[in-house]
Amino acid sequence: KKIGLIxxxxxxxxxxxxxxxxxxxxxxxxxxxxGVNGKEVLRIQIDLLNRAAGMSEVESQKQVAFTTGIxxxxxxxxxxxxxxxxxxxxxxxxxEALPDDVKKQxxxxxxxxxxxxxxxxxxxxxxxYEPALALEKIKIPVLVLNGTKDLQVWAxxxxxxxEKALKxxxxxxxxxxxxxxxxxxxxxxxxxGSSEYSEIEQTLSPLLLEEITRFLKQKxxxx
Numbered sequence: 001k002k003i004g005l006i007x008x009x010x011x012x013x014x015x016x017x018x019x020x021x022x023x024x025x026x027x028x029x030x031x032x033x034x035g036v037n038g039k040e041v042l043r044i045q046i047d048l049l050n051r052a053a054g055m056s057e058v059e060s061q062k063q064v065a066f067t068t069g070i071x072x073x074x075x076x077x078x079x080x081x082x083x084x085x086x087x088x089x090x091x092x093x094x095x096e097a098l099p100d101d102v103k104k105q106x107x108x109x110x111x112x113x114x115x116x117x118x119x120x121x122x123x124x125x126x127x128x129y130e131p132a133l134a135l136e137k138i139k140i141p142v143l144v145l146n147g148t149k150d151l152q153v154w155a156x157x158x159x160x161x162x163e164k165a166l167k168x169x170x171x172x173x174x175x176x177x178x179x180x181x182x183x184x185x186x187x188x189x190x191x192x193g194s195s196e197y198s199e200i201e202q203t204l205s206p207l208l209l210e211e212i213t214r215f216l217k218q219k220x221x222x223x
Contacts, residue, residue, distance in 0.1 A: 002026050002220065006212070007033060009153060009184065013126075016134035027141040027220050029212055032153040032184055035135075035161030038126035039071050041153060048151035052193035066094055074124050084119055091115055135165035141219035142166060142174040145211060147182025149192030175215055179207055 004027035007015030012033020019025040034041045046067055050060035073087045095103065095111060117123070144162050146155035155178045166174045183189035186208045187200045 004028055004216075004220070006031065008186075009033070010126075012153075013129070013131055016131065016138055019140060020134040020137040025140060027143070027216070028138070029143040029145070029215065030162070031145050031186060031208070032147070032150055033131070033144065033158070033162070034153055035131055035158035035163075035165065037128055037130050038123075039068075039075075039128070040157070042071070043068060044154050044157055045152050048154060048192075049194055052151055052191050053195065070118055071127050074118060075127055087119055088115055091118075132161065132165035132168070135162060136169035138166065138169060139171055140173065141215070142171065143212065143215040143219070144174065144176040145179060145186075145208065146177075147179050147184065147186055147189075147192070149181055149189045150184045151192045151194075152184040173219060175219070177211060179205070179211065182208065 001024065003025065005015040005018060005025060006029040007013070008031040012030040015028045015030060015033070019028050043064055046064050047060050050063060051057070055063075069090060070087065073083065073090055076083050076086070091111070091114065095106065098106075144159065146153065146159055148155065159176055159178065163174070163176055179186070181188055182205050183192045183196065183200075184194075185197055185200075186204050187197070187202045188205050189196050189200060
């Protein structure tokens with residue numbers, strides 16, 4: 001009765017699913033968990049990461065549009081064989097449009113890996129799953145945390161959606177906080193870009209640990 005779940009990123013999507021189905025979960029902590037479907041998360045994520053890496057707005061939007069095309073194919077109904085063929089053809093068309101120097105660097109194995117990463121049941125599910133379906137059923141204490149420099153699960157997109165779902169379900173035991181200067185991995189960061197992840201020695205910011213500890217003491221009556 002005192003066991004809770006802490007989920008980060010995709011784990012922040014799964015923790016509410018488990019809590020909604022299991023009355024023995026005492027609390028959940030969502031670290032950079034999504035509040036909207038995967039398609040919307042990725043559309044913003046791609047643009048933010050591209051811009052942090054120095055890509056122009058025009059080029060970034062081209063990539064967003066291309067990836068949106070991939071997601072549209074994945075969400076197609078009908079025969080899976082037809083869908084898989086359409087996805088491979090679409091990716092190959094994108095490959096053909098790349099500059100020659102970039103094409104030379106991409107092997108058939110890399111192309112196949114990219115195709116395989118999109119063509120999975122989980123990715124298809126993630127694209128369309130609405131986190132609110134589980135969040136609205138949760139009555140236990142919930143701590144929701146995001147970093148202001150998280151470019152993968154953008155706080156202005158996801159925190160309001162999570163709060164809306166919790167309120168709709170009548171949950172009054174939640175705390176939602178945006179932590180300053182923390183990236184998707186809850187490290188203190190300069191830009192939040194993914195290239196920084198391996199350069200930062202810090203594992204988790206002390207600020208994050210303090211927030212979780214405070215929440216556990218206040219909301220769950222743990223010592």
